[in-house]
Amino acid sequence: MKIHNFSAGPCILPQVVFDKMAEACINFNNSGTSILEISHRRKDAVEVIDTARALVKELMNVPESHDVIFMQGGASLQFPIIASNLLKEGGKAAYMQTGKWAENAIKEAKRFGEIDVIASSKDKNYTYIPKDYTIPTDADYFHCTSNNTIFGTQMKQFPNSPVPMVCDMSSDILSRKVDVSKFGVIYAGAQKNMGPAGSTMAIVQRDLLGKTGRNIPDYLNYATHIKNESSFNTWPVIAIYGVMLNLQWLKEQGGVDAIAKINTEKANTMYTEIDRNGLFTGTANVEDRSQMNATFVLNNEELKAEFEALLKQAGVDSLTGHRDVGGYRASMYNALPLESVQVLVEVMKQLEQKFG
Amino acid sequence: MKIHNFSAGPCILPQVVFDKMAEACINFNNSGTSILEISHRRKDAVEVIDTARALVKELMNVPESHDVIFMQGGASLQFPIIASNLLKEGGKAAYMQTGKWAENAIKEAKRFGEIDVIASSKDKNYTYIPKDYTIPTDADYFHCTSNNTIFGTQMKQFPNSPVPMVCDMSSDILSRKVDVSKFGVIYAGAQKNMGPAGSTMAIVQRDLLGKTGRNIPDYLNYATHIKNESSFNTWPVIAIYGVMLNLQWLKEQGGVDAIAKINTEKANTMYTEIDRNGLFTGTANVEDRSQMNATFVLNNEELKAEFEALLKQAGVDSLTGHRDVGGYRASMYNALPLESVQVLVEVMKQLEQKFG
Ligand SMILES: Cc1ncc(COP(=O)(O)O)c(C=O)c1O
Ligand SMILES: Cc1ncc(COP(=O)(O)O)c(C=O)c1O
Ligand SMILES: [Mg+2]
Ligand SMILES: [Mg+2]
Ligand SMILES: [Mg+2]
Ligand SMILES: [Mg+2]
Numbered sequence: 001m002k003i004h005n006f007s008a009g010p011c012i013l014p015q016v017v018f019d020k021m022a023e024a025c026i027n028f029n030n031s032g033t034s035i036l037e038i039s040h041r042r043k044d045a046v047e048v049i050d051t052a053r054a055l056v057k058e059l060m061n062v063p064e065s066h067d068v069i070f071m072q073g074g075a076s077l078q079f080p081i082i083a084s085n086l087l088k089e090g091g092k093a094a095y096m097q098t099g100k101w102a103e104n105a106i107k108e109a110k111r112f113g114e115i116d117v118i119a120s121s122k123d124k125n126y127t128y129i130p131k132d133y134t135i136p137t138d139a140d141y142f143h144c145t146s147n148n149t150i151f152g153t154q155m156k157q158f159p160n161s162p163v164p165m166v167c168d169m170s171s172d173i174l175s176r177k178v179d180v181s182k183f184g185v186i187y188a189g190a191q192k193n194m195g196p197a198g199s200t201m202a203i204v205q206r207d208l209l210g211k212t213g214r215n216i217p218d219y220l221n222y223a224t225h226i227k228n229e230s231s232f233n234t235w236p237v238i239a240i241y242g243v244m245l246n247l248q249w250l251k252e253q254g255g256v257d258a259i260a261k262i263n264t265e266k267a268n269t270m271y272t273e274i275d276r277n278g279l280f281t282g283t284a285n286v287e288d289r290s291q292m293n294a295t296f297v298l299n300n301e302e303l304k305a306e307f308e309a310l311l312k313q314a315g316v317d318s319l320t321g322h323r324d325v326g327g328y329r330a331s332m333y334n335a336l337p338l339e340s341v342q343v344l345v346e347v348m349k350q351l352e353q354k355f356g
Numbered sequence: 357m358k359i360h361n362f363s364a365g366p367c368i369l370p371q372v373v374f375d376k377m378a379e380a381c382i383n384f385n386n387s388g389t390s391i392l393e394i395s396h397r398r399k400d401a402v403e404v405i406d407t408a409r410a411l412v413k414e415l416m417n418v419p420e421s422h423d424v425i426f427m428q429g430g431a432s433l434q435f436p437i438i439a440s441n442l443l444k445e446g447g448k449a450a451y452m453q454t455g456k457w458a459e460n461a462i463k464e465a466k467r468f469g470e471i472d473v474i475a476s477s478k479d480k481n482y483t484y485i486p487k488d489y490t491i492p493t494d495a496d497y498f499h500c501t502s503n504n505t506i507f508g509t510q511m512k513q514f515p516n517s518p519v520p521m522v523c524d525m526s527s528d529i530l531s532r533k534v535d536v537s538k539f540g541v542i543y544a545g546a547q548k549n550m551g552p553a554g555s556t557m558a559i560v561q562r563d564l565l566g567k568t569g570r571n572i573p574d575y576l577n578y579a580t581h582i583k584n585e586s587s588f589n590t591w592p593v594i595a596i597y598g599v600m601l602n603l604q605w606l607k608e609q610g611g612v613d614a615i616a617k618i619n620t621e622k623a624n625t626m627y628t629e630i631d632r633n634g635l636f637t638g639t640a641n642v643e644d645r646s647q648m649n650a651t652f653v654l655n656n657e658e659l660k661a662e663f664e665a666l667l668k669q670a671g672v673d674s675l676t677g678h679r680d681v682g683g684y685r686a687s688m689y690n691a692l693p694l695e696s697v698q699v700l701v702e703v704m705k706q707l708e709q710k711f712g
Pocket of ligand 3: 148
């Protein structure tokens with residue numbers, strides 16, 4: 001049976017990525033060696049990371065002022081890295097608090113100095129994106145989360161920040177057009193639209209670095225990875241190979257603009273049914289709904305078993321909401337075909353026909 | 357042609373690891389999904405990391421007092437982590453300096469406090485392991501490197517340290533029996549005897565933590581990973597799967613004692629030829645020679661092209677010494693068969709017959 005994988009991350013990737021990674025585990029580029037046993041400094045390995053970097057630059061139209069780096073440790077390690085690289089000793093930073101990941105980013109940054117939470121949607125359980133806020137001009141930077149994976153909200157536009165803008169784009173990177181030049185740093189755990197779990201990407205404006213007065217460990221210093229072209233130490237070869245393949249696939253689809261159209265179509269299909277179908281209710285504020293993660297609840301909890309049996313029958317997998325919020329979450333990342341959303345919608349209609 | 361892979365890391369792994377990882381990229385455990393698209397919190401993923409952890413405990417006979425954790429960032433990120441987790445504010449630590457990796461560990465630790473380099477072999481280009489040194493009883497910990505990957509030296513025994521002993525075992529972990537109870541922390545980048553590049557392992561004595569008075573970012577705090585059983589954030593699923601498979605293979609070989617015997621046989625075969633053959637000279641002090649990395653030079657540089665042509669013909673790959681030291685380095689990690697060493701020795705004999 002075909003499985004429709006709505007996992008929130010790590011998540012579905014294109015079949016060609018699976019196939020080529022499998023092949024490389026046995027025989028990488030016809031070299032007679034597995035990609036798993038080669039030095040990250042071997043010429044054909046270096047080509048992988050160079051190609052991945054170049055593809056990020058091309059697909060996201062990264063300006064000359066910014067470098068693309070690959071690290072490890074996930075977005076969670078970026079939280080303290082951001083603060084240690086950008087928050088001056090004795091300085092302050094402004095944060096927007098729009099969900100659990102933003103909370104974690106704030107928690108980690110507070111270890112390094114004063115954090116001004118200038119806007120928060122915690123009052124309504126993170127169901128919306130704050131719009132009325134002023135970014136203080138004396139902040140070292142402004143931090144926001146473009147897409148709130150758990151709560152299903154997404155920033156539809158970014159402010160014109162008077163200070164460097166830093167954004168956690170873990171769950172919507174490469175899903176839509178973004179003007180990179182507006183940002184000081186963009187970062188993302190790879191395990192959604194970038195590739196498999198095991199690498200982390202950052203796009204860093206070079207001239208922001210080296211100004212905090214802090215003594216930063218080499219690995220945690222963006223400057224180290226820029227200088228060493230992400231080969232400061234052993235990088236996760238198979239994971240970065242997956243990133244490269246996934247970016248090649250995205251380019252073949254027509255790039256970010258093309259995938260954004262499909263993402264919009266998928267999201268519209270999903271939200272239309274959530275709204276139309278009397279058995280379900282969306283949980284996020286309509287204008288702030290995420291195109292990546294649609295969160296919704298079943299109005300009548302007594303239909304839970306029946307709904308989930310139908311989902312299972314149809315091959316719909318990993319629709320359960322995050323353990324902190326419950327309900328359902330349909331994650332519709334780049335590699336999820338429209339067909340999978342249609343199958344899910346079909347199941348929702350079936351439930352309605354039986355019990356609506 | 358069969359390739360004999362002497363890469364210093366990432367390095368050769370058992371064929372069964374390549375085969376099973378390839379299979380999992382397409383269809384993980386017959387689940388109908390790729391291991392690359394599943395949540396790290398899915399039951400069968402959690403089983404992978406739990407199994408890997410249990411195998412480390414079993415194979416290394418880890419005492420109850422210690423926890424096994426998997427992280428990212430490589431051994432290079434462990435360098436500052438060690439200091440921030442164990443070096444008290446205003447305290448000092450003792451380091452043994454036996455190579456480039458020890459130098460880096462020292463460099464990173466110095467950011468956190470006073471570092472006392474109590475022994476160094478830098479005076480002779482790191483060709484030996486210092487033996488006469490006293491570990492100060494007022495140090496917060498003593499740090500050493502069990503195997504110096506670049507210079508080809510290895511500690512044959514460990515001191516009875518009056519303070520917690522911390523060891524970078526990146527390049528000889530699981531290659532020989534070690535009494536874990538003697539150590540406060542053992543850590544290793546996975547990409548030698550543990551598995552593919554992309555994960556890092558630490559074995560940590562629980563009761564040493566939480567005593568520095570430092571404000572440690574969650575990801576960099578061992579306590580976080582212990583508490584969350586290495587699932588604080590998204591872990592590198594495919595890399596840890598490779599670790600698990602590799603540990604299963606090692607167990608099937610008879611475990612650490614059995615592999616240690618073969619490693620000794622491989623090293624003896626290698627060093628016997630280096631010594632016997634007049635064209636070559638080993639670079640490390642004989643009694644400190646590493647069983648993992650044999651470093652040697654060709655006495656007559658004019659034979660370089662000829663030697664390397666013969667190596668190529670025989671399928672001997674990645675024998676070039678580290679870029680910092682030159683010469684040759686035969687890395688003989690667990691998965692390298694004795695046969696590969698014999699092939700290399702054969703080539704050395706051939707060269708001798710032609711030019712000796
Ligand atoms: C928006 C966002 N930020 C941060 C994280 C944490 O990422 P990681 O697990 O790579 O640390 C996630 C994980 O899902 C996320 O969705
Ligand atoms: C003994 C030792 N320590 C540390 C390192 C650095 O490891 P990583 O690249 O995982 O940071 C290496 C890498 O080869 C090593 O051999
Ligand atoms: Mg969130
Ligand atoms: Mg409705
Ligand atoms: Mg060394
Ligand atoms: Mg000789």
